[in-house]
Structure formats: C-alpha cells, structure tokens
Amino acid sequence: MPRAACGRDDTAAERRAWESAARACYQKIGLPFPERVVWVSSPLVGAFAAPIAACLSTGHRNNRVLDSVYRALDDTAGEAVGHAVRAAVRVAADGAVSDPVHGAAATALHAEIAETMGSAMASAVRERARVTPARKESAPPTSRNVPTGALATLATASQAAVGAAVDAAVGGPRQDTIRGEVRRLWRAHLAGQRSDTWLTLVGLFGQDAVPPLDEHRSWPTVAEQAAAQSAPAGWWWWPFRGFVMLCPRPAELYLEQVGEGAGVTHRPHRADGPTAVWPDGFGLYFWHGTHVTRAVIDDTLTADEILRETNVEIRRCAIERRGWDRFITEARLAQVGPAVPDPGNPGQTLTLHEVPADIYATRVRVLLCTNGTVERDGTRRRFGLTVPADCTDPLQAAAWTYGLTSAQYITAQRRS
Amino acid sequence: MPTIEQAIATFGVTIDEHLDRHAEIPVLSGLQFQGDVAVVPADRDPARIPVPEIGVPIVRGQAEANTHLLLATGKAFFSPERFGGGMVLGVLTVAEGASAYLAHPEHAFTGIAPGTYELRRQREQAGEARLVAD
Numbered sequence: 001m002p003r004a005a006c007g008r009d010d011t012a013a014e015r016r017a018w019e020s021a022a023r024a025c026y027q028k029i030g031l032p033f034p035e036r037v038v039w040v041s042s043p044l045v046g047a048f049a050a051p052i053a054a055c056l057s058t059g060h061r062n063n064r065v066l067d068s069v070y071r072a073l074d075d076t077a078g079e080a081v082g083h084a085v086r087a088a089v090r091v092a093a094d095g096a097v098s099d100p101v102h103g104a105a106a107t108a109l110h111a112e113i114a115e116t117m118g119s120a121m122a123s124a125v126r127e128r129a130r131v132t133p134a135r136k137e138s139a140p141p142t143s144r145n146v147p148t149g150a151l152a153t154l155a156t157a158s159q160a161a162v163g164a165a166v167d168a169a170v171g172g173p174r175q176d177t178i179r180g181e182v183r184r185l186w187r188a189h190l191a192g193q194r195s196d197t198w199l200t201l202v203g204l205f206g207q208d209a210v211p212p213l214d215e216h217r218s219w220p221t222v223a224e225q226a227a228a229q230s231a232p233a234g235w236w237w238w239p240f241r242g243f244v245m246l247c248p249r250p251a252e253l254y255l256e257q258v259g260e261g262a263g264v265t266h267r268p269h270r271a272d273g274p275t276a277v278w279p280d281g282f283g284l285y286f287w288h289g290t291h292v293t294r295a296v297i298d299d300t301l302t303a304d305e306i307l308r309e310t311n312v313e314i315r316r317c318a319i320e321r322r323g324w325d326r327f328i329t330e331a332r333l334a335q336v337g338p339a340v341p342d343p344g345n346p347g348q349t350l351t352l353h354e355v356p357a358d359i360y361a362t363r364v365r366v367l368l369c370t371n372g373t374v375e376r377d378g379t380r381r382r383f384g385l386t387v388p389a390d391c392t393d394p395l396q397a398a399a400w401t402y403g404l405t406s407a408q409y410i411t412a413q414r415r416s
Numbered sequence: 417m418p419t420i421e422q423a424i425a426t427f428g429v430t431i432d433e434h435l436d437r438h439a440e441i442p443v444l445s446g447l448q449f450q451g452d453v454a455v456v457p458a459d460r461d462p463a464r465i466p467v468p469e470i471g472v473p474i475v476r477g478q479a480e481a482n483t484h485l486l487l488a489t490g491k492a493f494f495s496p497e498r499f500g501g502g503m504v505l506g507v508l509t510v511a512e513g514a515s516a517y518l519a520h521p522e523h524a525f526t527g528i529a530p531g532t533y534e535l536r537r538q539r540e541q542a543g544e545a546r547l548v549a550d
Contacts, residue, residue, distance in 0.1 A: 316542070344447070344449060345449075362541070364541050371451070372523065373435070373451075373523050374434070374435075375434075386541045387540070388541045402449075402539075403539070404447075408447065408456070409447070411447050412449060413442075413447060414442055414449070415449040416449070
C-alpha cells in the first residue's frame with residue numbers, strides 16, 4: 001500500500017463506503033433508500049437539522065414555530081450553527097411535501113426506522129460477510145486505527161455536549177411539535193451507540209476503496225492532529241424516511257499515550273484547545289481523558305467558579321489545568337505551618353496548604369514545590385502535590401511523597 | 417566530577433538545549449532527587465543484574481521523551497522490584513570505582529557514587545495514592 005494513501009484523499013471513498021453501508025441497512029428493513037443523502041458539518045448541526053427536516057418532510061409546516069426554533073438555535077449555539085442547520089434542512093426536506101403520510105404518525109416512523117436499523121445492521125453484516133467469503137480472513141477494519149476506548153469516550157462526550165446544546169436551545173418551557181421532535185429525534189442517530197456493528201459494516205463496503213493505514217504509522221505516541229485521519233470517515237448518521245443525514249469524523253483529534261509496552265492505551269487530551277473539532281468548529285474538550293467544558297481548557301473560570309463546580313472530576317481537572325500554585329493564591333488556601341527551605345534545592349522553599357473538603361473523595365492537603373532545574377525561559381516550574389491531610393508540616397509532606405521520614409528527607413544532597 | 421557535556425559524549429543521550437553544558441555533575445552517595453524519582457541510600461541486598469551499555473529506562477515518560485534512564489561508567493547493577501507498580505522501582509548497586517547516572521531531558525544528570533540504593537517514584541494522595549508523572 002502506498003504511504004500517500006494515508007492522507008485525506010480517501011475521504012470521498014470513505015463517504016461512499018458509509019453510504020453503501022447505509023443503503024444495505026435500508027435494504028435489510030425493506031425500505032427504499034432515500035434519494036437525499038446529506039452530509040452535515042458536525043454532530044451538533046445534524047442533531048438539529050435531522051429532526052427539523054423530518055418534521056418538514058412529513059407535513060409540519062408552521063413557519064412561525066420553525067422561525068422561533070431557528071432563532072433559539074442562533075441565540076444558544078451561535079449563528080454559524082444556525083445557518084448550517086438551515087442549509088442542511090433545505091437540502092434534506094425541500095420539495096418533500098408529497099409524502100402521503102403526514103403528521104405525528106410520520107415522524108413516529110422516523111424513530112422506528114432508526115430503532116429497527118440496529119438489528120438490521122447486525123444482519124446486514126452477517127449477509128455481507130457471507131457473500132464476500134474471500135475477505136473473511138482479514139479482520140474488518142472496524143474503526144481502523146482508532147483505539148475503541150478513545151472512540152467510545154468521544155462518542156459519550158459527543159452525546160453529552162450535543163444533549164446540552166439541545167436542552168439549551170429547545171429545552172425551555174415553550175413547547176411545540178418541532179421542539180418536541182428535536183428533543184426526541186436527535187437521539188435517533190446511529191453509530192454513536194452501536195459503533196462496532198456499524199463500523200464493521202462500513203468496513204465491509206470500504207475494503208476496496210479504503211486502504212488500511214500503514215501499521216507503522218499507527219497512533220502517535222503524543223497528541224497529534226494526524227490522529228484524526230485514522231478515525232472512521234463518518235460519525236453519527238440519522239436514517240430517516242425521506243433522507244439520510246451523515247456527519248463526518250472530527251477534522252482534528254488529539255490523543256495522549258497512557259502506560260507503556262503491551263498495556264499502552266490512548267485517551268483524548270489537549271491542554272490548549274478542543275481535543276476533537278469538527279469542520280464547523282464544534283469541539284469537544286478533554287483533560288487527560290476527562291470530558292470537560294471549554295472554560296476549563298481555556299482556563300477562564302474564577303477560583304470561586306472552580307470551587308462551586310459540582311462534578312468532582314471536573315473540579316479537579318480545572319485545578320490541574322490552572323496549576324496548584326496559581327490556584328492556591330487565587331482561592332486563598334490557608335497555609336499549614338511555616339515555609340521551609342527545600343533540602344537539596346538551594347534557594348527554594350516548600351509550603352503546605354489546606355484543600356477544601358469536597359475537592360477530593362478523601363481529605364487532602366497540597367504541598368507546593370519548585371523544580372530543581374530551570375525551564376527554558378529561566379524560571380522554575382512550581383507545582384502542587386496532594387498529600388494526606390494528616391501531614392502537619394511541609395517537610396513531613398515532602399518526605400511522604402517519596403515514602404521517607406522527615407529525618408531522612410532533610411539529608412537530601414541534591415535535587416535536579 | 418564530569419560536566420554535562422562530557423556525560424552527553426560518554427552516553428550519547430541528549431538533554432534540553434538550555435541547560436548549561438559546562439555545569440559539573442556531582443557524584444553523590446546521599447539522598448538525591450531527579451524530579452519524581454528519588455535515589456535513597458538503602459540497607460538492602462546488592463542488585464545483581466548488570467546495567468547494560470544502552471541503560472535501563474527506570475520511568476518511561478510520554479513518547480519516550482521524559483524517560484529517566486539509568487546509565488553507568490564501570491560496574492553497576494539494577495534489580496527491578498519484583499512486584500512493580502509501587503513506589504520502589506528497584507535496587508541499584510554501584511561497584512567501587514564505578515559511577516551511575518540518571519539521565520532525563522529536563523533534569524539533566526544525577527551522579528550516583530558507589531553504594532546500594534533504592535530508586536523510588538514519587539506519589540500523590542489524589543483520592544487514593546497515585547504515582548507522579550512529571
């Protein structure tokens with residue numbers, strides 16, 4: 001396989017594979033494949049566009065309601081998303097008024113198709129595998145080189161982020177048919193929940209078209225944009241009656257390596273921007289594998305906002321992102337005992353601070369230390385280490401981090 | 417006491433460019449720290465596995481970049497702790513007349529004089545105690 005094939009040139013082929021797989025699913029449940037295949041720019045756009053188009057294509061034609069939904073979307077998700085949704089709806093639903101089934105019965109059918117599709121996928125995989133016995137030995141390139149754990153984490157985060165955006169736009173007290181259908185039907189997307197079966201099916205269609213990635217060019221050991229290229233072409237798709245809506249993989253995806261050797265895994269992480277970002281800018285943010293809000297990564301929360309964060313994991317991530325040294329000052333964490341010189345680290349001191357009770361599952365204090373070596377910019381990195389709450393002075397705390405007694409720790413000759 | 421420049425020439429490892437090449441590396445027999453690794457003089461049975469010329473990665477960092485690499489001039493031995501995952505990484509024995517070094521791109525070199533030591537990893541109390549990655 002030529003290495004050049006690893007680039008994005010195969011996107012069109014991958015999209016064809018997705019469409020072929022979708023076609024097989026429709027065939028399986030005995031429905032004609034819709035002529036309208038609409039690719040949207042992100043899961044967020046699809047989550048609004050698919051249900052709205054489903055409403056319009058089955059006879060819901062209340063422009064006043066539609067306009068108010070679009071305005072709510074502009075206000076909460078931004079006008080760029082609003083425009084992308086309008087454009088996708090136009091392509092998916094225009095001219096589809098001749099459908100003989102109208103109203104609630106018709107939209108109910110959309111959800112039904114999506115539900116039936118789950119089992120249809122599995123049997124389509126079996127059928128497809130039977131008619132192509134020659135290919136049986138080669139493992140289907142399900143998710144290609146993307147670690148399934150990372151994919152599942154992204155899918156869950158994608159679900160949470162889109163769900164929050166749907167709630168913000170149409171979750172208020174005002175209710176009407178379109179709002180109701182958006183809240184219900186956005187979840188009818190496939191591939192998020194049943195990614196294994198679906199990606200296997202796509203893989204069976206894509207074997208000719210999609211060259212497998214060079215094995216040596218597997219997942220990078222550090223976060224790297226190239227990671228996105230080995231993610232499957234499609235992300236979510238909505239299999240509805242009059243149209244199929246698909247959204248592509250993230251344009252950028254950053255992972256970090258955890259562990260080493262045989263136990264190595266990858267998790268989403270990026271400290272200076274969205275970890276996964278779609279072509280229209282919709283992004284998911286992660287701190288060492290934990291899904292967090294954009295404010296955590298952009299580091300725009302106040303110390304009080306961090307302390308008021310109700311999710312323990314996110315609170316911890318926000319503090320780590322900020323750095324304990326800054327957080328201790330900003331949150332005015334009380335100092336325990338005096339500052340003491342750091343043995344073996346001339347000119348540097350150690351300080352111990354109280355940590356509010358509800359930040360970790362157990363009571364801890366935090367030891368603020370300074371690196372023994374200077375950084376590129378001539379400064380020394382300061383960092384906090386959590387220690388048991390029964391540490392009563394900085395030396396005892398520092399000694400604990402290496403399993404030493406205070407008496408041993410003060411004999412330190414050098415820290416580099 | 418070798419300089420950082422001499423140690424780089426001897427071992428063929430690289431460290432961050434901004435660190436002073438002419439700085440001398442103290443070769444010490446007491447307690448020392450290199451970031452999240454401690455060299456703790458210990459009353460333990462001497463290690464018996466020779467440190468190979470290419471060194472022993474004591475703690476591997478992200479992308480092999482921030483690895484603490486154990487190296488030696490002369491005879492040095494390192495026995496990894498049998499039940500890994502704890503604070504004690506293993507036992508280091510440096511023979512008379514030899515020197516061992518821990519090399520790390522950001523922390524440069526830690527020189528270790530003859531004797532027997534435990535190499536330990538730093539830990540944190542984050543909910544439950546976990547090891548520090550620097």
